[in-house]
Amino acid sequence: MYFESDNPHETVHRRVLYSNGIRVRADDVELPIGTLRFSTGHGDVRGLQIEVIDRLERTNADGSDSIHIATGGDELVADAAAVVAFGLDVVVLQDQDLTGRVIAGGGSGLRRREKLLAHVLEPARFISDSEIDGLRSFCDQLIALQRPYFESAMRAVRRIVDAVTLSSSDVALSYTLFVAALESLAKDWPAPEAPWSDYEPKKRKIVDAACxxxxxxxxxxxxxxxLAIDRLALRRRFQGFVLDHLAPSFFRSEASDARDPIRAVDLPKALDFAYVVRSKTMHELRDLAPELRELPGHGETIWHDGKTVLSLEGLHRICQHVVRQYVERAPRGVDPEFNSSYRSAIPGIVRVRMAPEYWITGFDNFGTSEAPRVFSVLVESLRSTGAGESEGVIDxxxxxxxxxALLRNGSKPADRLALVASIVLWNGWVADELRITEFNETVESHAKLLEAATMYAYALWALGGSIEWSGADLESLAEQREADLKQQGKRLLELPVIFDAVLHLDLAQRASIGGNQERALVHLSKAVELLPGDPELIELESQTAAQGIMPPIDLRALILRTDRAAPQT
Known part of the structure; x- marks a missing residue:
C-alpha cells in the first residue's frame, strides 16, 4: 500500500508451526497474508507449514539504495500465525510440546483441569471450507485498514491468541488478557450517555444525599x-465500546450453538464485572472466583454472587465478535501520516545512540538547541582523553x-551560556593550532555568564577551571540539577555520570569540613545513588559513617577514573 516502486526485494520465510486444526486435503491454502499447508498425518496436534513473503523497497524516499533487503521474518511469521489462529479460532504455536499441553487442557501436574475453552481447544478440530473462506475475508479486511486501525486490531488479536494459550495454565491472566484486548480497542471510544437512574446505586445515593x-x-x-465525569472513566468507555460493536447476529445465529449465552439485559453489568476483575487481577493480583475457573462445562455465563457474569468461554466469544466488527467498520486505505514514515516501522530495527566520533566532526548545520549536546560531547571527549581512555580529543x-557564529549572530540570552562554555572549554584544553580564536571578542563580552553557579561552569571547573562559589550557591545548583535529572526534559544537559556524583561529593566534603557530618552523609548518600554500586564511593560512605568525619578525596582525580564515567553509547 505504501511502496512508491513496484520492484521490491522479495524474501520467502517458511516455518513449521503446530495446530489442532486439521484438513482432509493437504492442498495449499492461499491467503492474502501467505500460504498455509496442512499436514494429513494423525494425532490431536499436527504440523502446519506457513509461508510468507517479505517485501521491502529497494530504494529510500530520496532515491538512494536502501540498506534493508529483508527482515528476519520472525515478526512477520508470528503476526501471520496470530491472524490464522484468531481467524480460524484454533491454536497455532511454534512449539509442539506447548501446543499439546494447551490442547490437553494443561500439564499433568496438580494444576491440571478440564479445558475452559472447549471449542477453540478441541483436539483435531476439522476446519471447513467455509471457515477458510472466512479467514481469507478477514485477512482482506485487516490488511486494507488504515495503519493506526490495523495496528490496534493486531494488538488485540495477539492478546486474544495469548489468552487462549494461557487458558489452561493461568485462567486469571487469560481472563485479564481477553478484557485487555477489548479495552485496547476502546481507548478512544466515547462513553455513551446514560440516565441518572443507571448510575451506580451506591454512588448515586451519596450524591443524592448531598443534593x-x-x-x-x-x-x-x-x-x-x-455523569459527564463518569463518561470519562475507562470502564464506561470499555462497556460502551463493546456494546456498540455487537451486531444482531451475536444474539441470534452466533448464539444458536452456544451453551448458556449471555442475554442482552445482563451484558452491561457482566462487562462491568469483567472490567473490575481485570483491574483487581492486574493491580491487586487477585485470583478469579472459583466459579470462573473450575466450572469448564458450564457454558458462556455463570451465576456468581447473585449476578450473571461471563465465563472465559463467553468472554472469548465476545472478543471474537467485537474484533471482527471493529475490523469490518474501521477506515480503509492509505494513511497519509504513515505514508512518509513506514520505513521506521520495519521489524527488527533497534535504535541506539551513535558514538559522537561518527557524526560530530562534520556537524555544522544546527541551531542553538543543539548546543547542550555539543557541550556534552566535548566534555566527555576531554574527560576520556584526560583519563587515558582515548588517544586524543575528537576534532x-x-x-x-x-x-x-550562532553567538555572534545574536542568539537568545537563554542559549548563550552553552555557546560560550563550549568555546571556552575547547580553547582552554586543545593545542594552540586547534584553537578557534575568531570569536574571542564576542566570547569575552559574555564571559560573566560563567561566573554563575551552573552545571556548564561546574563542568569547566571539574576539567581544570576555577570557581568562587559559596556553599549556598553549590547547594542551589545541586537542587536544580536533581530536579532537572528527574524531569528529563528535552534540553537536559547530559554529562558523564561521575560529574553529578562529584557535585554531591564536593558538598559532602564542604559540610564535613564545616563540622556538619549529618549533612555530609546526606550528600554522600546521593553521590552513591548517582553512581550505583561504585565500590570507592560505598567505602567512602561507610568510613564517614563509622569515623564521624569524611576522609579527604581528590575530586578531579575521581573524574578522570576510567570506569563508570559516561552514559552507554
Whole structure:
C-alpha cells in the first residue's frame, strides 16, 4: 500500500508451526497474508507449514539504495500465525510440546483441569471450507485498514491468541488478557450517555444525599456533571465500546450453538464485572472466583454472587465478535501520516545512540538547541582523553565554529551560556593550532555568564577551571540539577555520570569540613545513588559513617577514573 516502486526485494520465510486444526486435503491454502499447508498425518496436534513473503523497497524516499533487503521474518511469521489462529479460532504455536499441553487442557501436574475453552481447544478440530473462506475475508479486511486501525486490531488479536494459550495454565491472566484486548480497542471510544437512574446505586445515593437541599435545577446540574465525569472513566468507555460493536447476529445465529449465552439485559453489568476483575487481577493480583475457573462445562455465563457474569468461554466469544466488527467498520486505505514514515516501522530495527566520533566532526548545520549536546560531547571527549581512555580529543573545530557564529549572530540570552562554555572549554584544553580564536571578542563580552553557579561552569571547573562559589550557591545548583535529572526534559544537559556524583561529593566534603557530618552523609548518600554500586564511593560512605568525619578525596582525580564515567553509547 505504501511502496512508491513496484520492484521490491522479495524474501520467502517458511516455518513449521503446530495446530489442532486439521484438513482432509493437504492442498495449499492461499491467503492474502501467505500460504498455509496442512499436514494429513494423525494425532490431536499436527504440523502446519506457513509461508510468507517479505517485501521491502529497494530504494529510500530520496532515491538512494536502501540498506534493508529483508527482515528476519520472525515478526512477520508470528503476526501471520496470530491472524490464522484468531481467524480460524484454533491454536497455532511454534512449539509442539506447548501446543499439546494447551490442547490437553494443561500439564499433568496438580494444576491440571478440564479445558475452559472447549471449542477453540478441541483436539483435531476439522476446519471447513467455509471457515477458510472466512479467514481469507478477514485477512482482506485487516490488511486494507488504515495503519493506526490495523495496528490496534493486531494488538488485540495477539492478546486474544495469548489468552487462549494461557487458558489452561493461568485462567486469571487469560481472563485479564481477553478484557485487555477489548479495552485496547476502546481507548478512544466515547462513553455513551446514560440516565441518572443507571448510575451506580451506591454512588448515586451519596450524591443524592448531598443534593437533598438543592432545588431541582441545581440538583440536575450536579447529576449531569457527575455523569459527564463518569463518561470519562475507562470502564464506561470499555462497556460502551463493546456494546456498540455487537451486531444482531451475536444474539441470534452466533448464539444458536452456544451453551448458556449471555442475554442482552445482563451484558452491561457482566462487562462491568469483567472490567473490575481485570483491574483487581492486574493491580491487586487477585485470583478469579472459583466459579470462573473450575466450572469448564458450564457454558458462556455463570451465576456468581447473585449476578450473571461471563465465563472465559463467553468472554472469548465476545472478543471474537467485537474484533471482527471493529475490523469490518474501521477506515480503509492509505494513511497519509504513515505514508512518509513506514520505513521506521520495519521489524527488527533497534535504535541506539551513535558514538559522537561518527557524526560530530562534520556537524555544522544546527541551531542553538543543539548546543547542550555539543557541550556534552566535548566534555566527555576531554574527560576520556584526560583519563587515558582515548588517544586524543575528537576534532570538534567545525561544530565549535558553528557555535561561535550562532553567538555572534545574536542568539537568545537563554542559549548563550552553552555557546560560550563550549568555546571556552575547547580553547582552554586543545593545542594552540586547534584553537578557534575568531570569536574571542564576542566570547569575552559574555564571559560573566560563567561566573554563575551552573552545571556548564561546574563542568569547566571539574576539567581544570576555577570557581568562587559559596556553599549556598553549590547547594542551589545541586537542587536544580536533581530536579532537572528527574524531569528529563528535552534540553537536559547530559554529562558523564561521575560529574553529578562529584557535585554531591564536593558538598559532602564542604559540610564535613564545616563540622556538619549529618549533612555530609546526606550528600554522600546521593553521590552513591548517582553512581550505583561504585565500590570507592560505598567505602567512602561507610568510613564517614563509622569515623564521624569524611576522609579527604581528590575530586578531579575521581573524574578522570576510567570506569563508570559516561552514559552507554
Amino acid at each position: 437533598e437541599e438543592l432545588d431541582t435545577t441545581n440538583r440536575t446540574k450536579v447529576q449531569e456533571a457527575v 570538534m573545530r567545525t561544530p565549535i565554529r558553528r557555535l561561535g
